[in-house]
Amino acid sequence: xxxxxxxxxxxxxxxxxxxxxxxxxxxxxxxxxxxxxxxxxxxxxxxxxxxxxxxxxxxxxxxxxxxxxxxxxxxxxxxxxxxxxxxxxxxxxxxxxxxxxxxxxxxxxxxxxxxxxxxxxxxxxxxxxxxxxxxxxxxxxxxxxxxxxxxxxxxxxxxxxxxxxxxxxxxxxxxxxxxxxxxxxxxxxxxxxxxxxxxxxxxxxxxxxxxxxxxxxxxxxxxxxxxxxxxxxxxxxxxxxxxxxxxxxxxxxxxxxxxxxxxxxxxxxxxxxxxxxxxxxxxxxxxxxxxxxxxxxxxxxxxxxxxxxxxxxxxxxxxxxxxxxxxxxxxxxxxxxxxxxxxxxxxxxxxxxxxxxxxxxxxxxxxxxxxxxxxxxxxxxxxxxxxxxxxxxxxxxxxxxxxxxxxxxxxxxxxxxxxxxxxxxxx
Amino acid sequence: xxxxxxxxxxxxxxxxxxxxxxxxxxxxxxxxxxxxxxxxxxxxxxxxxxxxxxxxxxxxxxxxxxxxxxxxxxxxxxxxxxxxxxxxxxxxxxx
Numbered sequence: 391x392x393x394x395x396x397x398x399x400x401x402x403x404x405x406x407x408x409x410x411x412x413x414x415x416x417x418x419x420x421x422x423x424x425x426x427x428x429x430x431x432x433x434x435x436x437x438x439x440x441x442x443x444x445x446x447x448x449x450x451x452x453x454x455x456x457x458x459x460x461x462x463x464x465x466x467x468x469x470x471x472x473x474x475x476x477x478x479x480x481x482x483x484x485x486x487x488x489x490x491x492x493x494x495x496x497x498x499x500x501x502x503x504x505x506x507x508x509x510x511x512x513x514x515x516x517x518x519x520x521x522x523x524x525x526x527x528x529x530x531x532x533x534x535x536x537x538x539x540x541x542x543x544x545x546x547x548x549x550x551x552x553x554x555x556x557x558x559x560x561x562x563x564x565x566x567x568x569x570x571x572x573x574x575x576x577x578x579x580x581x582x583x584x585x586x587x588x589x590x591x592x593x594x595x596x597x598x599x600x601x602x603x604x605x606x607x608x609x610x611x612x613x614x615x616x617x618x619x620x621x622x623x624x625x626x627x628x629x630x631x632x633x634x635x636x637x638x639x640x641x642x643x644x645x646x647x648x649x650x651x652x653x654x655x656x657x658x659x660x661x662x663x664x665x666x667x668x669x670x671x672x673x674x675x676x677x678x679x680x681x682x683x684x685x686x687x688x689x690x691x692x693x694x695x696x697x698x699x700x701x702x703x704x705x706x707x708x709x710x711x712x713x714x715x716x717x718x719x720x721x722x723x724x725x726x727x728x729x730x731x732x733x734x735x736x737x738x739x740x741x742x743x744x745x746x747x748x749x750x751x752x753x754x755x756x757x758x759x760x761x762x763x764x765x766x767x768x769x770x771x772x773x774x775x776x777x778x779x780x781x782x783x784x785x786x787x788x789x790x791x792x793x794x795x796x797x798x799x800x801x802x803x804x805x806x807x808x809x810x811x812x813x814x815x816x817x
Numbered sequence: 818x819x820x821x822x823x824x825x826x827x828x829x830x831x832x833x834x835x836x837x838x839x840x841x842x843x844x845x846x847x848x849x850x851x852x853x854x855x856x857x858x859x860x861x862x863x864x865x866x867x868x869x870x871x872x873x874x875x876x877x878x879x880x881x882x883x884x885x886x887x888x889x890x891x892x893x894x895x896x897x898x899x900x901x902x903x904x905x906x907x908x909x910x911x912x
Contacts, residue, residue: 425903426904493911495910495911570886575911639863667885
């Protein structure tokens with residue numbers, strides 16, 4: 391190909407396809423290169439897309455997109471070996487903050503098709519080997535023996551961010567700033583899912599788990615209901631995993647066998663097992679997402695927020711893709727594709743929820759590294775609740791004593807006080 | 818639902834294995850500097866593809882889930898890592 395594209399997008403995930411959609415809709419000449427055999431073939435999510443940012447780009451998208459279920463119930467569960475202690479909200483009010491469970495192969499294929507319909511060219515089954523640099527400026531990408539030239543390359547190639555690394559913009563990830571996620575998709579009949587989770591034909595549940603499911607390692611579990619499947623998985627600090635005797639597969643299989651989960655999943659069969667890295671460094675790992683001729687979006691830029699009770703990446707990816715597209719559209723008018731000419735991308739991110747939320751929760755990664763959250767506190771809550779609810783005819787203990795006893799057994803009041811204070815400041 | 822082994826879990830996936838070009842290559846010299854009991858790759862790979870056989874690391878890229886964990890946790894920086902060539906590797910249908 392001899393032509394110079396206005397933009398080449400590396401990766402047809404949510405960030406890449408959103409960027410391509412917006413740029414193509416503005417009349418730019420856009421090429422998207424996807425290494426999977428179709429858009430979505432390489433992509434993994436825990437399960438839930440917060441709709442707001444895609445709603446802004448494609449209003450009413452959920453009426454035509456392959457979304458699975460609309461979340462009407464949120465549960466955060468502390469797990470011990472025997473118990474599950476939950477904070478749970480089931481409410482129609484959650485529909486005012488729409489979020490949907492999604493499966494990426496079908497969802498990403500849909501979004502890429504929207505970009506294609508808007509005029510972008512999508513090529514699948516081709517791996518971008520490296521960005522092409524000329525005088526320090528990114529001028530295209532190389533795929534095998536072919537070079538595609540572009541005014542701007544949008545690196546939407548996911549968490550490993552090889553394009554930005556090879557352009558010299560990012561260092562490789564540190565094991566301490568990422569988590570490894572695994573997930574199995576479990577097939578159950580639609581009727582069984584709706585009965586067991588007490589939902590109707592379109593509604594769904596999102597569950598987060600803390601404690602026994604990671605055997606005390608920093609991380610957590612998740613469960614999302616899809617139409618005919620349930621997504622169940624774990625996300626564990628990669629650094630902690632490398633130093634632990636536990637393997638992720640053992641942890642996942644133990645999690646699946648937990649007495650509180652087993653009956654929910656009984657009779658189901660695993661139809662897929664996937665793994666993916668999750669950027670969890672928060673604000674610190676974002677760095678500079680712009681260079682001469684290059685914009686970095688979505689996971690590739692580290693745009694993920696984990697607060698412990700919610701994990702968001704896809705809504706950030708969509709918003710960053712849209713912001714990157716705006717910057718390329720602006721630069722195409724001035725003809726300045728340097729980092730200065732593209733800098734409105736960074737300004738846009740700063741003014742949007744993306745950087746504001748990362749800023750608000752900048753201390754969350756440090757707090758969530760505290761092992762007592764996973765090792766001690768689920769057991770503390772269990773001991774208190776068993777003390778309160780367990781009646782066997784022996785003389786009762788007043789609640790005050792139950793609480794002080796449980797606190798003493800699980801690290802003591804000073805530590806708990808300090809951790810609570812840190813939690814209040816962080817999340 | 819009974820426990821599944823890693824082989825059974827990987828067996829549910831669809832792969833297009835690239836017979837011609839491994840996308841992950843281990844530097845045996847770097848491996849030799851690591852003690853097999855403490856190899857981070859063995860513990861952290863979610864597909865369990867790094868195994869200790871006869872005191873050295875044996876690795877099979879065919880079941881790779883393409884996450885990147887092994888490259889990051891290797892203390893010897895002994896893993897040359899790339900994505901599989903276009904169209905090859907794991908092909909997710911549900912994730």
